[in-house]
Amino acid sequence: MKTDVQVVVVGGGIVGAATLYWLAKLGWTNTLLLERRNLTSGSTWHAAGNTTYFGPYAQMTRLFAGSIRTYLQAEKDSGQSIGFHQTGSLRVATTQREREQFHSFEAGYQALDIAYQVVDNDVINELHPCIRTDGLFGAAHTPTDGHVDPSSTTQAMAKAARGLGAAIELQCPVQQLTRENNSWLLQTQSGSVRAQHVVMSASFWTRELLEPLGLNVPLYATEHHELITDAVPEISALNYEVPAYRDSYVSCSMRQEQQGFLLGIYESEPVFWSLDGIPANFKEELLAPNTDRLEPHLEKLMKRVPAFADAGIKTINNGPMCWTPDGLPMLGPIAKKYPGLWLASGFNVGIGTGGGSAEFLAHWMVYGKPLFDLPIVHASRFGNEVTKAQAVDSIKACYRQGYRLPDSI
Numbered sequence: 092m093k094t095d096v097q098v099v100v101v102g103g104g105i106v107g108a109a110t111l112y113w114l115a116k117l118g119w120t121n122t123l124l125l126e127r128r129n130l131t132s133g134s135t136w137h138a139a140g141n142t143t144y145f146g147p148y149a150q151m152t153r154l155f156a157g158s159i160r161t162y163l164q165a166e167k168d169s170g171q172s173i174g175f176h177q178t179g180s181l182r183v184a185t186t187q188r189e190r191e192q193f194h195s196f197e198a199g200y201q202a203l204d205i206a207y208q209v210v211d212n213d214v215i216n217e218l219h220p221c222i223r224t225d226g227l228f229g230a231a232h233t234p235t236d237g238h239v240d241p242s243s244t245t246q247a248m249a250k251a252a253r254g255l256g257a258a259i260e261l262q263c264p265v266q267q268l269t270r271e272n273n274s275w276l277l278q279t280q281s282g283s284v285r286a287q288h289v290v291m292s293a294s295f296w297t298r299e300l301l302e303p304l305g306l307n308v309p310l311y312a313t314e315h316h317e318l319i320t321d322a323v324p325e326i327s328a329l330n331y332e333v334p335a336y337r338d339s340y341v342s343c344s345m346r347q348e349q350q351g352f353l354l355g356i357y358e359s360e361p362v363f364w365s366l367d368g369i370p371a372n373f374k375e376e377l378l379a380p381n382t383d384r385l386e387p388h389l390e391k392l393m394k395r396v397p398a399f400a401d402a403g404i405k406t407i408n409n410g411p412m413c414w415t416p417d418g419l420p421m422l423g424p425i426a427k428k429y430p431g432l433w434l435a436s437g438f439n440v441g442i443g444t445g446g447g448s449a450e451f452l453a454h455w456m457v458y459g460k461p462l463f464d465l466p467i468v469h470a471s472r473f474g475n476e477v478t479k480a481q482a483v484d485s486i487k488a489c490y491r492q493g494y495r496l497p498d499s500i
């Protein structure tokens with residue numbers, strides 16, 4: 092194992108792998124990623140892999156767009172497929188107000204050169220015949236996004252980074268982090284590593300790892316369900332893959348998975364996981380599913396997508412999902428008193444935004460300023476005083492918001 096490096100990246104989920112890859116692409120290759128277990132062991136392995144261009148904050152679109160670009164580039168650099176399905180997405184407008192909000196994004200997408208259109212119900216019917224459009228006000232259509240295989244994508248970036256000279260050490264949890272003689276010292280069971288910079292991409296574990304430094308990082312995990320159905324005859328009858336569909340009224344996203352549906356639900360009463368400490372022996376595990384909580388959403392979905400009502404449920408996954416109090420990731424330096432300590436944590440849509448966020452952060456580290464101006468994601472924005480109760484309240488509100496756009500838009 093390397094023992095003296097320019098950068099240690101802590102955590103080998105999609106965000107850590109992307110950060111290592113971007114640093115290497117920008118010329119920083121004296122780097123080491125330390126992963127507690129295996130790449131993707133945290134939330135990444137069980138994610139649905141949706142990579143939409145459409146986020147609740149128009150400014151975030153650059154992180155989404157940078158992600159698909161990063162993953163496709165890593166596929167080329169590594170020769171490892173990322174399993175990208177360019178199905179496009181439909182975000183349905185459930186009110187006239189929502190349609191107006193969608194229209195307000197048109198200029199922004201045009202400026203970024205991303206295909207985006209507000210379409211009428213007849214276009215929804217054509218693109219996704221399973222959606223009942225009565226009562227809808229059209230949809231926002233982003234035809235060039237879709238979904239990736241999160242594990243293959245992480246592996247592709249890790250392989251490409253290694254190819255450029257970066258190193259990765261698996262089964263190597265970081266036990267302690269201390270500041271010594273103007274550098275960082277990381278203790279692991281395989282010995283210690285000195286680094287000029289440390290990037291914390293350990294998701295909800297970041298909070299516990301930084302606590303001994305007196306840092307209070309408001310990262311907590313909620314449970315999050317995804318359901319996969321058996322084959323659906325209406326889908327099997329089509330000779331193309333339907334676009335992903337998102338619906339603020341149902342509070343659900345749904346995409347095609349093989350010949351069935353895969354859906355993710357933002358519940359109205361989110362449930363937190365391991366608020367008092369992440370179990371030390373937590374592995375690649377799923378949590379016990381709770382279908383009662385999903386029921387009200389599924390009932391609405393059956394009305395909107397009658398084909399779903401007839402489909403058998405094949406799999407229900409419930410996994411931990413990392414949140415910050417405002418639902419946005421934490422990127423950049425965390426506190427002036429700790430130079431060289433960077434965060435890339437707090438991702439609840441880390442497949443969608445991980446690649447672009449890594450590019451944003453790597454530019455900041457290598458060139459001294461982020462790739463573009465986006466203070467809403469700066470890691471230092473919460474200060475050090477957010478209590479657990481405050482964080483939980485704010486995260487609940489974010490989670491419940493689901494696919495509803497903020498009123499201020």
Ligand SMILES: Cc1cc2nc3c(=O)[nH]c(=O)nc-3n(C[C@H](O)[C@H](O)[C@H](O)COP(=O)(O)OP(=O)(O)OC[C@H]3O[C@@H](n4cnc5c(N)ncnc54)[C@H](O)[C@@H]3O)c2cc1C
Binds near residue numbers: 102131138300408410
């Ligand atoms: C059911 C479900 C479906 C989802 N679907 C989507 C989706 O479709 N699209 C989307 O964008 N997002 C989705 N997400 C969210 C997505 O999974 C996460 O945002 C993303 O995986 C976070 O990546 P990460 O790299 O930040 O964290 P993680 O993947 O959790 O990686 C953190 C890593 O840090 C490691 N680590 C922890 N402590 C240490 C230590 N002490 N030393 C070394 N390493 C350490 C862990 O082992 C882990 O591998 C979904 C989440 C769930 C639960």
